[in-house]
Amino acid sequence: MDKYYATGRRKNSIAKVWLTKGDGEIKINKRDIKEYFPRDFWVKNALEALDVTETTNDFNFNISVLGGGLTGQSGAVRLGISKAILLYNESFRSKLKPKGLLTRDSRMVESKKYGKRKARRGQQFSKR
Numbered sequence: 001m002d003k004y005y006a007t008g009r010r011k012n013s014i015a016k017v018w019l020t021k022g023d024g025e026i027k028i029n030k031r032d033i034k035e036y037f038p039r040d041f042w043v044k045n046a047l048e049a050l051d052v053t054e055t056t057n058d059f060n061f062n063i064s065v066l067g068g069g070l071t072g073q074s075g076a077v078r079l080g081i082s083k084a085i086l087l088y089n090e091s092f093r094s095k096l097k098p099k100g101l102l103t104r105d106s107r108m109v110e111s112k113k114y115g116k117r118k119a120r121r122g123q124q125f126s127k128r
Helices: 040-046 048-053 070-088 090-096
Strands: 003-010 013-021 026-028 059-066
Touching: 003 070, 013 070, 040 048, 040 070, 048 070, 048 090, 059 070, 070 090
Parallel strands: 026 059
Antiparallel strands: 003 013, 013 059
16 A cells, blocks of 8 residues: 655645545544634635546545644645645646646745834824
8 A cells, every 4th residue: 555745834834744545535633624624715725636636536645734824734735735646646747737736835924023013014103
């Protein structure tokens, strides 16, 4: 039985993805994906690679996610699943690459600056 491993990252989240042949069971931190991500948007975002390659019920995924919030975790899972599917079958590259599913989203939160309330927001000016 073959096992494929890939890592996905987004913001401060890291997803470790193990792919095995199966019937479409997806576990994130030992919980079902629908239970882990309460909003449909996060589930759809995470599983986009399966829809694009039309392999929704072909693989089982065991995913370990840590760090960040649910949006970042969803993006990390998305990249991890895409990379694992690519390891399984290189011919899926032509479907995944044009949709941007193999590219890490490198956007991070800008750090706070001294003398400011946030990264760019300054103090409120008071004339009187």
